[in-house]
Amino acid sequence: MKKLVCIWLLFTSASIKAQDSLYIKFVPIFNQFQVEPSQTYPYLKDSISFQSLKFYIGHIQFFKGEVLVASAPETHYLLNFEESTSQLIGLANKKTFDRISFELGVDSATTVSGALSGALDPSLGMYWTWQSGYIHAKIEATLYSKEAQKTELILHLGGYKQPFNTLQKLQLSLVQTDTLSIGIDLTNLISSALALPQNQVMSPKPEALILSKQLANAFKILAK
Amino acid sequence: MKRGLTLGVLILMVFLAAKLPDKIWHQPQHFPKPAFNFKERPLEMAKVQLGRYLFYDPILSKDNSISCASCHSPYNAFAHTDHTLSHGINDQIGNRNAPALFNLAWQKSFMWDGAINHIEVQSLAPITHPKEMGENLADVLTKLRQSSFYKSAFKQAFGDTLISSAQLLKAIAQFELTLVSANAKFDQVIQGTDTFSLQEQKGLAVFNQYCKTCHPAPLFSTYEFANNGLAPDSLLQDVGKVRISQLAADSFLFKVPSLRNLTYTYPYMHDGRFKKLGEVLKHYEKLFPLTSNNKSDLLAFLQTLNDKVFVFDPRHQFPKIILEANEGIKD
Structure with missing residues (x-):
């Protein structure tokens, strides 16, 4: 297990000119540990393991001040932590920027556009079939408790219609490097989800909205 | 003279090709503008035919026993009259009465509760419902990719033999959009x-x-x-x-x-x-x-x-060619 010793860089506006391609790396974190498949992590007196971590990242844009300087070539990327390569998004970008914006999830306009392909292929397990709409984020974990039976936590967070449009728009200020590492610290989200009367949230509803906002707050630029 | 004749034939072919969409689908004069955007996604004969094959083929279900047409029979205006509720794999009974399928181009949402927002993703619901077809898309695609018949039909419709889920869903939708009832x-x-x-x-x-x-x-x-x-x-x-x-x-x-x-x-x-x-x-x-x-x-x-013309329209009925594809039975 690799323990992260990291310093959060918040609201940093410094910029460095990129030389070649830029890579964005997404790193899931729980309780200061980098999350990897099939590993167990301590949580209070118990332990937890993650079976599934998948996120849609859409409309990645780079800004210098208020000016849009570059956009990612694909509209949407599916991050799947069972496939380490999907955590790294490569972008040919030589522009200077100090801010990145992106969406966590699939926007409403895309969701009503019929059958899509690529990262949005409905066969990838991130599309609800009993109703239309993408699962913006899928988090499945098991809590092993010494005092109680194990708890299955299933969070399929999605929803494209108001009042339960759970799409989240994020903006992160950053120091530009060749590889941007964005951490997704799931600790608070998991705590909140385990406190719910029901540990499964699998449709657009108030709990999905609350947890989606909390998940958006979990995205932070990691120190290089 | 011969060159002029060839040119004439070419012009006629271009004219016929341009007129082809009218034969697949036309706007009834007394109907409102459809909700589906045909300009953006025009119907094409090869895709419609592929969609027709898929609509009638039980290959879409887990045990290859249930097709779309099992619950949406052409002779019932693409509804189902044997049961009050839909009938799926392993003789399971579903939760709702299978709705009739026609004039879908004028509908903005699908299913009794409007759960589906676009006709191209509608068929995902019955294909994956455990009480209906009980299948998953990946397995459907695997079966289709093993079929020389479908390799050929997808190639004809989409220009490649990739057979993706988007192609599958679009083809079914294209066929369903041709189900227009306007001749009562x-x-x-x-x-x-x-x-x-x-x-x-x-x-x-x-x-x-x-x-x-x-x-x-x-x-x-x-x-x-x-x-x-x-x-x-x-x-x-x-x-x-x-x-x-x-x-x-x-x-x-x-x-x-x-x-x-x-x-x-x-x-x-x-x-x-x-x-x-x-x-x-x-x-x-x-x-x-x-x-x-x-x-x-x-x-x-x-x-x-x-609309008897619609119900008995041969263009919408069972394509016998899929029997040949699946069982080696010739017409």
Whole structure:
């Protein structure tokens, strides 16, 4: 297990000119540990393991001040932590920027556009079939408790219609490097989800909205 | 001379090709503008035909026993009359009455509760529902990719043999969009080629008084959602659109069905509780002061909405070629 010793860089506006391609790396974190498949992590007196971590990242844009300087070539990327390569998004970008914006999830306009392909292929397990709409984020974990039976936590967070449009728009200020590492610290989200009367949230509803906002707050630029 | 003839043939071919979309789908003159954007996604014959094969092929189900047509028979205006509720793999019974499929291009949402937002993703629901086809997309694609028949049909439709889920879903949608019912007696009257009988005229008056708000011509549905006063079935406990929207105001709302082709599409209502139109009208007696004469006249008018041309249109029926593809049986 690799323990992260990291310093959060918040609201940093410094910029460095990129030389070649830029890579964005997404790193899931729980309780200061980098999350990897099939590993167990301590949580209070118990332990937890993650079976599934998948996120849609859409409309990645780079800004210098208020000016849009570059956009990612694909509209949407599916991050799947069972496939380490999907955590790294490569972008040919030589522009200077100090801010990145992106969406966590699939926007409403895309969701009503019929059958899509690529990262949005409905066969990838991130599309609800009993109703239309993408699962913006899928988090499945098991809590092993010494005092109680194990708890299955299933969070399929999605929803494209108001009042339960759970799409989240994020903006992160950053120091530009060749590889941007964005951490997704799931600790608070998991705590909140385990406190719910029901540990499964699998449709657009108030709990999905609350947890989606909390998940958006979990995205932070990691120190290089 | 020969060169001129060749040029003429070429021009004729280009002309025919340009006219082809009209043969696949045309806008009935007395219908409103469709909700589906045909300019953005025009129908193509090879895709429509592929969609027709897929619609009738049980290869889409887990045990290769149930096709779309199992619950949406052409002779029932693409509804299902054997059961009150849909019938899936392993003889399972579903939760709702299979709706009739026609005039889908004019609908903005699909299913009784409007759960589906686009016709191209509609077929995902029955394919993956455990009580319907019980299959997953990945396995469907694997089966299709192993079929030389489908490799060829997808190549013809999409120009490659990739066979992706988007191609599969689009093809089924293209076929379903061709299911247009606009040739009932009512339509002939509107176009001036037929006339209503006296009783049908009286029925039209009853219809205009009590029914047309939710079932306006020419589609005979607003395709919106309504509570028509049915008590929830004690076993099914179906709450309607609220299951999807999570909004209390949507409790017990179901999609208003079209009144076209009622003779072919029994049983009626989202749970198929009424087998006969007389039972339906008996229910509406609770809401409207319908006399016996009113009901007889209304039934006569509703008969004018049956579209025999649509129901028996050979272009929509079972493509025997898939028997050959799956079983080696020739026509």
